[in-house]
Amino acid sequence: MGPRRALSPTTAYLDASAAVKLLRPEPETSVLVTELGAIALHVSSELLEIELRCVARRAGGGELIERAERICAAVHLLPYTLAIRARAGEAFVPPQRALDALHLATALDLRLQALVLVTYDRRQAEGGRAAGLDVVVPT
Amino acid sequence: MGTAHPRIGVTKDPDLAAALDATRPYLSAEETRSEAGHVRRLALIGAGVLGKGTVDARAALDRQRLLDRPSVRPATRGLADLPWLEADPIDEDRQASRTLEWVRGER
Numbered sequence: 216m217g218p219r220r221a222l223s224p225t226t227a228y229l230d231a232s233a234a235v236k237l238l239r240p241e242p243e244t245s246v247l248v249t250e251l252g253a254i255a256l257h258v259s260s261e262l263l264e265i266e267l268r269c270v271a272r273r274a275g276g277g278e279l280i281e282r283a284e285r286i287c288a289a290v291h292l293l294p295y296t297l298a299i300r301a302r303a304g305e306a307f308v309p310p311q312r313a314l315d316a317l318h319l320a321t322a323l324d325l326r327l328q329a330l331v332l333v334t335y336d337r338r339q340a341e342g343g344r345a346a347g348l349d350v351v352v353p354t
Numbered sequence: 355m356g357t358a359h360p361r362i363g364v365t366k367d368p369d370l371a372a373a374l375d376a377t378r379p380y381l382s383a384e385e386t387r388s389e390a391g392h393v394r395r396l397a398l399i400g401a402g403v404l405g406k407g408t409v410d411a412r413a414a415l416d417r418q419r420l421l422d423r424p425s426v427r428p429a430t431r432g433l434a435d436l437p438w439l440e441a442d443p444i445d446e447d448r449q450a451s452r453t454l455e456w457v458r459g460e461r
Contacts, residue, residue, distance in 0.1 A: 225413040255413035
């Protein structure tokens with residue numbers, strides 16, 4: 216195998232902490248949208264759909280639910296497989312909350328060389344970096 | 355055709371058959387005279403495109419890898435088209451990020 220080079224990212228894995236900033240504009244949203252616009256593929260776990268729907272309902276429902284559906288339609292959603300469940304239950308440094316571990320395990324399962332994890336969760340970002348992922352926090 | 359180089363076997367599964375059909379119109383009759391020659395030509399073209407390291411070429415490859423995974427739900431639109439992000443003002447008191455903290459049981 217030849218030497219690996221630093222590559223411009225082709226794929227952004229969206230944690231819910233990033234995707235939720237697309238439901239309503241927040242201070243970081245503009246930079247986030249610019250960052251995501253420079254990356255061709257956007258992926259997440261199918262858990263994202265549940266998280267965004269729950270946020271939309273808790274925040275008032277109605278149009279927010281349509282927005283959540285529209286965001287999810289723009290993201291390749293990956294299933295919650297046996298391998299991902301197994302990896303999510305293994306160790307991360309630092310230890311992760313369950314949903315954060317599932318997102319990390321899904322991103323790791325992709326094994327794409329030019330993938331970045333987009334997250335605003337500090338603990339998850341640390342766990343992603345420790346597991347070998349490139350992590351961006353657009354601010 | 356005789357050759358001093360080692361040969362490799364390639365399985366003509368439905369995906370490869372579809373790839374051969376899809377690319378035949380773009381290649382010359384000479385390049386597609388035999389299926390082995392057609393596969394060789396595609397391999398050299400693909401290596402050339404990927405070898406240039408363009409983001410578009412790598413993104414196309416990664417997209418195919420994603421779509422090849424079982425049970426993936428493919429995106430049907432782009433993230434560029436979210437008009438409310440320009441229309442709505444930033445409201446510090448109604449940030450969805452705070453609601454996510456509640457959803458995730460953090461507060």
